[in-house]
Amino acid sequence: MQRESIIEYERYRHFRLSAGAMSLAVVAYVFDKPGTEPYGGTVLGYVLGTLAALIVLFLLFYGMRKRLTPRLPKPENTEVQTRRRFARFALRRKARRPLTFSLKGWLSAHVYWGVALVLFATLHTGFQFGWNLHSLSYVLMVLVVLSGLYGTYVYVHLPRVMTDNMGEDTLPGLLAKIDGYDKLAATSALQFPDEICQLIERSRNETRIGGRLLEQLSGRQKNCPTQLAVRKLHDMGKEFHGARLQSFHDLYAIMNHKEAAVVRARRHVKYKARLAIWLYLHAPLSIAFLLALLTHVLSVFFYW
Amino acid sequence: MIRCQVVHIHRNSRGQAVRKEQTVFGETIQIGRASDCRILLPSPGVSMYHAVLRHGEDGRLYLSAQEGAELLVNDALAKQVECIPGTYILLGSFRLVIEENTGSFDVVIAIEAEDEARRAQARLPISIAELQLSKRRVAFWTSLVVVVIFLLLPLMQSLPATKGAKLPVSFLDLWNIGHMSSGHHSLASKCSTCHEKPFQPVADKACMSCHTTRHHIADPVLFEKAFRNKRCADCHPDHRGDLPIERLDKQCVSCHGNIKAINPRASHTSIQDFSVDHPDFKLTLKTGHGERDFREVTQIGNVKEKSGLKFSHLVHLNKKGISTPDGDTVMVCQDCHLPDDAGLRFNPISMEKSCQQSGCHALDFDPPVADRPLPHGSVPKLMDTLREYYAKAAVDEMLTSGTRECAGEPTTGKNLLERVQSCAKNQVGANLHKLFTSKEGCVECHEVSPQPENADEPWKVHAIQITQHWLRHAAFSHSRHATSRCTDCHDKENSRSSGDISIPDIKKCRTCHVGAKEVKGKVSTSCEACHVFHRDEDAVNKKLGGDSQGGAN
Numbered sequence: 001m002q003r004e005s006i007i008e009y010e011r012y013r014h015f016r017l018s019a020g021a022m023s024l025a026v027v028a029y030v031f032d033k034p035g036t037e038p039y040g041g042t043v044l045g046y047v048l049g050t051l052a053a054l055i056v057l058f059l060l061f062y063g064m065r066k067r068l069t070p071r072l073p074k075p076e077n078t079e080v081q082t083r084r085r086f087a088r089f090a091l092r093r094k095a096r097r098p099l100t101f102s103l104k105g106w107l108s109a110h111v112y113w114g115v116a117l118v119l120f121a122t123l124h125t126g127f128q129f130g131w132n133l134h135s136l137s138y139v140l141m142v143l144v145v146l147s148g149l150y151g152t153y154v155y156v157h158l159p160r161v162m163t164d165n166m167g168e169d170t171l172p173g174l175l176a177k178i179d180g181y182d183k184l185a186a187t188s189a190l191q192f193p194d195e196i197c198q199l200i201e202r203s204r205n206e207t208r209i210g211g212r213l214l215e216q217l218s219g220r221q222k223n224c225p226t227q228l229a230v231r232k233l234h235d236m237g238k239e240f241h242g243a244r245l246q247s248f249h250d251l252y253a254i255m256n257h258k259e260a261a262v263v264r265a266r267r268h269v270k271y272k273a274r275l276a277i278w279l280y281l282h283a284p285l286s287i288a289f290l291l292a293l294l295t296h297v298l299s300v301f302f303y304w
Numbered sequence: 305m306i307r308c309q310v311v312h313i314h315r316n317s318r319g320q321a322v323r324k325e326q327t328v329f330g331e332t333i334q335i336g337r338a339s340d341c342r343i344l345l346p347s348p349g350v351s352m353y354h355a356v357l358r359h360g361e362d363g364r365l366y367l368s369a370q371e372g373a374e375l376l377v378n379d380a381l382a383k384q385v386e387c388i389p390g391t392y393i394l395l396g397s398f399r400l401v402i403e404e405n406t407g408s409f410d411v412v413i414a415i416e417a418e419d420e421a422r423r424a425q426a427r428l429p430i431s432i433a434e435l436q437l438s439k440r441r442v443a444f445w446t447s448l449v450v451v452v453i454f455l456l457l458p459l460m461q462s463l464p465a466t467k468g469a470k471l472p473v474s475f476l477d478l479w480n481i482g483h484m485s486s487g488h489h490s491l492a493s494k495c496s497t498c499h500e501k502p503f504q505p506v507a508d509k510a511c512m513s514c515h516t517t518r519h520h521i522a523d524p525v526l527f528e529k530a531f532r533n534k535r536c537a538d539c540h541p542d543h544r545g546d547l548p549i550e551r552l553d554k555q556c557v558s559c560h561g562n563i564k565a566i567n568p569r570a571s572h573t574s575i576q577d578f579s580v581d582h583p584d585f586k587l588t589l590k591t592g593h594g595e596r597d598f599r600e601v602t603q604i605g606n607v608k609e610k611s612g613l614k615f616s617h618l619v620h621l622n623k624k625g626i627s628t629p630d631g632d633t634v635m636v637c638q639d640c641h642l643p644d645d646a647g648l649r650f651n652p653i654s655m656e657k658s659c660q661q662s663g664c665h666a667l668d669f670d671p672p673v674a675d676r677p678l679p680h681g682s683v684p685k686l687m688d689t690l691r692e693y694y695a696k697a698a699v700d701e702m703l704t705s706g707t708r709e710c711a712g713e714p715t716t717g718k719n720l721l722e723r724v725q726s727c728a729k730n731q732v733g734a735n736l737h738k739l740f741t742s743k744e745g746c747v748e749c750h751e752v753s754p755q756p757e758n759a760d761e762p763w764k765v766h767a768i769q770i771t772q773h774w775l776r777h778a779a780f781s782h783s784r785h786a787t788s789r790c791t792d793c794h795d796k797e798n799s800r801s802s803g804d805i806s807i808p809d810i811k812k813c814r815t816c817h818v819g820a821k822e823v824k825g826k827v828s829t830s831c832e833a834c835h836v837f838h839r840d841e842d843a844v845n846k847k848l849g850g851d852s853q854g855g856a857n
Contacts, residue, residue: 036541036555040481133454133478140450171430189348190337194372197337197348201396204348210430213437269430276432284443288450295455299479302462303495304505 005156009108017109018116025051029123038126040134040300045124052120055113056141056293060286062110066103111152114145137296140289144282151278154271162271165264171272174265175209181258188251191244196236196251199229203255207262210269217277219270230259306357306365308333309409310343313416321416327409333357335395336370345415349396357387357411365411367393387411454478462495462502485542485549498542511536521838530559530566556831577819578829584810588776590769600776603810608803612768614749615802629663637790647783649773655680665748669693670735678739683761686739690732698727736762774807778834 007015025048034042040049121141129135166174182204189200202225210216233252240248312324334341338352345354351373360366368384369375376394377385385391389412393400397418405412429435457475474493484492491497498510515536521527539558540549557577563570573583586600589609601607625632640658641650659665660677667678669690676693679685698710702723708715710727717723739745740752740763751766791797794806818826 033557033561036539037544039541039544041541128482130480130482132480133458134481136450136454175427175430186348187346190346194351197351201347201349208428210434211428213432213435216429216432216435265430272430273432280432280437280439280442283439284446287443288446291447291450292454295450298455299458300481302502303479303499304503 006104006108006111006152007156009104014105014109014112018112022116022119025120025123037128038123039128040124040126042126045126048120048124052117052124053293053297055117055120056290059110059114059117060290062106063283063286065106111148114148118142118145133292133299134296137289137292140285140292144285144289147278147282147285151282154274154278158271158275162268165267165271169264171265171268174261174268178207178209178258178261178265181254181261185251185254185258188247188254191247192251196233199225199232200251200255203229203258209262209265213273213277216269216273219266221266224262226255226259226262230255306330306333306359306411307409308343308357309407309412311403311412311414313414323414331358335367337396343413343415345396345398347396347398347417350398354395360386387413480543482543483546485544486546487549488542505535506537508536511540526567556835560831577821578831579814579818579821579823579826582810582819585775585807586777587774587805587807588771590771592769593767598771598776603805603807607805608801609771609805611770611802612751612766613770613802614747614751617796617799617804619800621797633662637796641790643782648779648781650782667739670738683763683765687732687736687760687762690735691728694728694731694735695724697731698724702727774805779836780834 028044029038029048032038032042032044034044036042039045118141121138125134125138129138169177185200186204189197206225208215208221208224215221230252233248233255237245237248237252306329308328310326310328312326314322314324316322328342330342333343333356334353335343335345335350335355335357336353337344337346337348337350341353343357351370353370354373355367355369355375357365357367365387366384367375367387369382375382375385378392379394385393387402389402389404391402393402399416399418401414401416403412403414453475457471458479461471461474461476462479476493476495498506500507500510521530539555542549557575559566561574561576563572563574573581575582583602585603587603587607588598588600589607590611591597591599620626620635621637623634625634640653643649644651653659655665660667660680666672667680669676669678673693679689698715699720701710702708702715702720708723710723711731713727713730715723715727717726740747740754746752746763746765750768753764753766754762755764756762785793793808793812796804796806799806816827817829820828820830822828
């Protein structure tokens, strides 16, 4: 049986909990009659703001919880230890399955309560924004949540796509294969005119797999020399006859294989980069957001 | 003849160079990947016939690139290079080095294929981790910006100890939750005027230091009850935008939504929203001429006004026209009802301006005297005019005719004065009788009664009490409703009696207006669109033009 993802964890437990909380918040906001336009300073504004701050602390705790997982896991013990460690947080429940605080459960809660945070914080603002610290905190929060949602998407979606792309191969294996194709092509090209040799040489020297951040993320190379070589070789097929044609076909086949391998390798690099990059925003911005949030709380009560 | 020693260098498994020498001869020596080249470099990066080694005209030895090919000599592109020891030439994936000529050769060329391992090492980063990006660095710098710009600098400008820190920009603005109200613009950047102590809510004392009077509820007991445990800022939060701070948008219903809880004796019911539970309008009917002479009547059923005026709108607004000295004329509302300067109500209607202007309702002598109408508005004045006119007429007549007759009738009296008095008295009496009894006279519009004992005012015209301000608790602007026709709201076209009241009821207003909550196709209306916050009503009415006379609305 396929294991349930962080989205479906415990039959959408955290979705149900957070959706319930969000509904309550929306109902309270709609029926609240503060006597002024809604903003963070009404009674409901304070309540929503406090709840949002508590959610933030809960979400940040995930980062600590992740690091608390023992480095040398003994599966049965880990669970017991983890449960023991967080037993004081555990809620009593009637359902059959105990409310465990596995890392997966934490992550599932982290995702859903992250989404809920946006709603709580938005209602807290009363849709009042400006060029100030308070809106900066909001924007940082939205960036953190959006990057987190992107992370959730790639975590749930990309592993299967990566497996489909790589099959049994690994990236080092694929790069070795590409080197092999290069050597074969170099030998095979020697007998052909300079024009073809140059294509093969350029393909060998200038084809880029990985590289700078944007190259990794895009998974493409502009005017890729390998693709150019394949295209040009395809057009040159008519120029050869007899045994040379056979050799040419061999060269063309080699370059075709190389191109396919290059595309797969780049795609793999791209997926890996996408799996990793969001955390370079998510984690640092969450720290900046926490500081902005603390400053926000300090400033509004400093000038109460 | 060139004698060239070619040294092929390979690396063994430990990376040590293994030299294999070969000697080639020829007038010229071809270098390329073609099998007939004397120096064969099997790499696709090398042209078929890439370069040739030959003597130049000066007798020196040169390596020249063939047409279409190029040499990378000491990291620079070149077409030809002299074979001097130490020269480093890159040719495809081969490195050629001209070595010191130690034997009987013209030139010694060491050739080494590019190191495959080195090539493999030169691969690009294939993961984000290899890019040496640092989450901590991003966290540090973004946090630093937040802390310095949004915390430390504003704090520097706000703490009492460092107050007055001279900075070119007010970083405190970054803490400002919104624009200050229009009345408080002068306090901007003087936070401590209101926020006297950090971490303490703005105290009423701070507000009262400027706002010494409060237009709230006059009754101090009720005031205390209504505003118990409330700070000024609860109802008047600042930093909510560039608007007056005394906005009442939603504040009225915070008390009036359950008014009995605050004032059980309140004369009106609780109101949440105009379109939901606003009570029927209360009409103000005049009962006398004093400021306070009125009574309030809920606008239910057939309420009549007793103004003392006889007037039929039906007759005057006849669509076929009404008979005037200028012929049949179709009248419109604006012929009589002219808006006041404030655009709220209408200027008072006067007999002279509205009723006699076109020659209708002229008050004349009997028989009429050209260019000499009778005055309207005061019976004693009328008497004076009549007496004066008829006395003069009698004198003129008797003096010129020399008879004792006046107006064709004999007069009595000892002397001319008595005869004139007698004559004038008769004439005045006859004229008055006609004015006050004929259908076309005063009784056409007024209730009159004789009082013969009063010689100066033998007829009493009953006072007109036209209601000036029908909806005393509201301020209705006619000019803001100019897009509607009068008869859309006031059903006067079929009114025969001046007692008919045609102030539209709340249902009529609700055909266009809803409360504060927006409804598509309707006009949202907050409380203060019609009402004014607890202030002295008479003063407000005065301000709104409540003094204007005339049953205009």
